[in-house]
Amino acid sequence: MSVRHALLGLLAQRPRHGYELRAALEAMVGGEENWDVKPAQVYTTLERLADASLVTLEAIEKEAGPEKRVYAITPAGQAVLREWLADGVERGHQRDEFFIKLMLCLISGEADPYQVIQAQRAQLYRELHATMAQRSALDPKRELAKILLLSKAEMHLEAELRWLDITEARLDEVRRQPLPEPPARPRGRPRKALNRA
């Protein structure tokens, strides 16, 4: 997910200045706790989009306070936006801190893997409960988008909890297998220490 496309989308709705864009983005995702975009990131992205002629500086408003640079999307920007909208979103990489933790736990023997799984399970359940509590405070007549976003988070947590159950059930099998090791180096200079020996 890039800030770039999000800004293009918001500018396709109507021209805005940087501060407005950041506020609109934050409101859309349901608060900065969900996606914290720093102001500096908004301004540098806008400059890059302008350099690539995807947006154009439409006006500079000078009222009370600092000047506000209002940007508008260009036809080239609209084309980039439409292309992005039409594409599927990749689910992303498999980098998973908990998985790394579990593997390191198995390799090092520094913790009981069942307890590591249980701690993660407790964490996920607390998050799930908190997410449902947050969702239950919303008004479906006005805040449906945010409810749907939270529902998605709940489903992901649920999937992770099920995965934990499966992993826990098969942990003994995993332990009996050799854990993944990097492939042996086929060629290259032998280490100095080995040379001497």
Added chain:
Amino acid sequence: MSLIQTENLTKIYGHGETAVTALDHVNLNVGAGEFVAVMGPSGCGKSTLLHLLGGLDKPTEGRVVIAGQSLADLSDDALAAIRRRQIGFVFQSYNLIPVLNALENAALPLILDGTPAPAARAKAKEWLSKVGLADRLGNRPDQLSGGQQQRVAIARALVAEPSLVLADEPTGNLDWRASDEIAALLRQVADAWGRSVVMVTHDPRIAAYADRIIFLRDGRIVEETHLGAQGTISSDWVNGRLQANS
């Protein structure tokens, strides 16, 4: 003050070499108005725990105390009376009587306990309204959705004003949305109506409605997770859902 306490609760099935320890010295306290979910792999002792709490089975060792009363000290008649008046049961398959309508099903525990029919029906109507079924009183189970049938079963569990509700996989036969509705209703049973709820489930989302999750493995509590302060899930929301889906 705990409503339910178990002390070294143990259940062993069979004898000698074939003996199976279903529950192994479980110490559990459940407070009044607390909602506790019990989870664990199949065969971990979840159902045994629920049966012992409900006085449906006798422990091999240890005891269950409900509202200061040890179930082991009671005669069969007294135990039956506790089961009728102090404990409400909710099952996976609803266990409604097919030929009776919602009102008659919900009134049944009171009728069996000797309450005059008009009073029993009034009480059943009150609880069916509370679970959002005021306009379904005359429907038989086959004229109700799964979620609605389970709500009748919850009204039936509450009609005798028990202090404890035991639910065994209450959403096991329901789809995603109806499961949500039933879990929210059990939340309400604890929050709004002050009953203790102990629910066995294998569904993570449903368990997350509880105040606390107990994880059982090989008959022992291996972990307890507190999910949040009691009442963090809005009861207005729960009410809204019940009205919307009735």
